[in-house]
Amino acid sequence: MWIGRSEALEELGVKPQTLYAYVSRGLIASKPDADDPRASLYAAADIAALVKRRRSGRGRQAIARAAIAWGEPVMETAITTVQGGKLIYRGKDAVRLAADATLEEAAALLWNARALPPPRAVSSVPDGDSGKMRALAYLASHAASDAPSFARGAAALAAEGSDLLAGFGAAITGAGGRGFFHQRLGRHWGLTPGGTDLVRRALVLVADHELNPSTFAARVAASTGAPLAACALAGCATLTGPLHGEASARALTYLRAAMDDDPAAALARIAARGERIPAIGHTLYPAGDPRAAALLRWMKPAADLKRAVRAAEEASGEAANIDMALAALSVQLSLPDDAPFLIFASGRMAGWIAHAMEQRASARPIRPRANYVGV
Numbered sequence: 001m002w003i004g005r006s007e008a009l010e011e012l013g014v015k016p017q018t019l020y021a022y023v024s025r026g027l028i029a030s031k032p033d034a035d036d037p038r039a040s041l042y043a044a045a046d047i048a049a050l051v052k053r054r055r056s057g058r059g060r061q062a063i064a065r066a067a068i069a070w071g072e073p074v075m076e077t078a079i080t081t082v083q084g085g086k087l088i089y090r091g092k093d094a095v096r097l098a099a100d101a102t103l104e105e106a107a108a109l110l111w112n113a114r115a116l117p118p119p120r121a122v123s124s125v126p127d128g129d130s131g132k133m134r135a136l137a138y139l140a141s142h143a144a145s146d147a148p149s150f151a152r153g154a155a156a157l158a159a160e161g162s163d164l165l166a167g168f169g170a171a172i173t174g175a176g177g178r179g180f181f182h183q184r185l186g187r188h189w190g191l192t193p194g195g196t197d198l199v200r201r202a203l204v205l206v207a208d209h210e211l212n213p214s215t216f217a218a219r220v221a222a223s224t225g226a227p228l229a230a231c232a233l234a235g236c237a238t239l240t241g242p243l244h245g246e247a248s249a250r251a252l253t254y255l256r257a258a259m260d261d262d263p264a265a266a267l268a269r270i271a272a273r274g275e276r277i278p279a280i281g282h283t284l285y286p287a288g289d290p291r292a293a294a295l296l297r298w299m300k301p302a303a304d305l306k307r308a309v310r311a312a313e314e315a316s317g318e319a320a321n322i323d324m325a326l327a328a329l330s331v332q333l334s335l336p337d338d339a340p341f342l343i344f345a346s347g348r349m350a351g352w353i354a355h356a357m358e359q360r361a362s363a364r365p366i367r368p369r370a371n372y373v374g375v
Contacts, residue, residue, distance in 0.1 A: 001317070002031065002041035002286075011047050022050065026083055029286045043286035075219070079110055079354050080208040082284045087291060089208060095294045098204035103181045106207045107165060107350035111357060117159040119166035122176045131172035131342050138171035139164075139236055142229030149360045150225040157360070160228050161353040168232075168349050172342055181346060195333045198299055199343065202329060205291040206322060206344050208351030210284075214238040214245065215348075215355050222356035223366040231356035236345055245348075248340030251279035251327035254312065259304045259331070263311030279327060281318035288319030295325040299332050
């Protein structure tokens with residue numbers, strides 16, 4: 001929801017100069033008013049969050065509570081940021097990057113490397129009934145045997161990261177093979193060149209996303225000196241939660257129901273269960289998730305699929321996020337049910353490794369204090 005300047009100033013209780021300062025610092029999103037190009041509209045959600053933080057007081061505990069959930073930045077990074085409704089990888093617009101780059105090229109950018117070292121051949125692939133099982137088993141195996149990250153230099157970590165990324169792909173597909181990551185997934189899923197290219201774009205779009213739960217978990221592991229594989233395992237394990245990487249599973253269920261029956265009926269069933277419409281809206285993108293918008297635009301969804309996505313957006317008043325877009329991609333390309341998670345995890349491997357490398361440089365553990373409220 002967007003509001004005008006007068007309402008924004010009234011809600012905040014500040015002067016116009018202060019409102020503009022909040023916007024310039026990225027605390028409040030703004031956009032031009034379609035009815036008056038000389039005026040601007042402001043994100044009501046950002047203003048409400050700012051007011052809430054101010055009312056809670058600025059004591060140490062209040063600041064800590066606010067920071068832990070979509071609050072003020074708590075950690076410095078040169079890898080990724082969200083500014084002005086755009087996702088930025090080391091100064092580059094992630095959507096523009098995804099138009100041409102491979103996951104390997106995105107990883108090199110995130111790792112601050114000129115190019116990825118050629119990975120070593122994968123010697124063996126773990127057993128497992130699914131790509132998800134094999135991928136987690138692969139990381140666990142290396143986490144138990146690889147050297148601590150503190151014992152390795154930057155070049156050695158980049159080589160190790162390249163091996164991990166390639167091995168992760170082999171674990172998902174159940175076989176080794178040549179080619180870029182998206183090409184291997186495309187062969188595994190029997191995709192056309194056009195479908196394979198869409199997977200490439202999706203992998204780059206999800207390669208990193210600032211300090212999300214799985215990346216924070218990876219950084220915590222890295223802060224202890226854990227091997228890169230253990231850091232990636234911490235991230236991947238966190239990604240399995242339904243409020244993170246598995247959010248696309250609910251969106252996939254909705255899309256299939258909406259296409260088999262009717263979007264209105266599918267949405268009514270969700271409402272009857274007292275549930276929220278899945279994969280809609282994003283706290284960091286009041287104007288809509290640019291990753292989802294780009295992927296949906298590139299895939300040119302079939303009419304019934306497009307209608308299902310739009311129905312969810314209209315019913316909620318918010319735009320689809322990347323989880324909905326990954327679910328839509330799976331429907332469009334007839335991918336298996338676990339494809340959204342596997343694409344998400346594969347792309348995010350690049351980000352987890354990048355953050356593990358950056359965190360390693362501090363040589364200090366991440367160790368916040370708890371606010372005890374027990375007996």
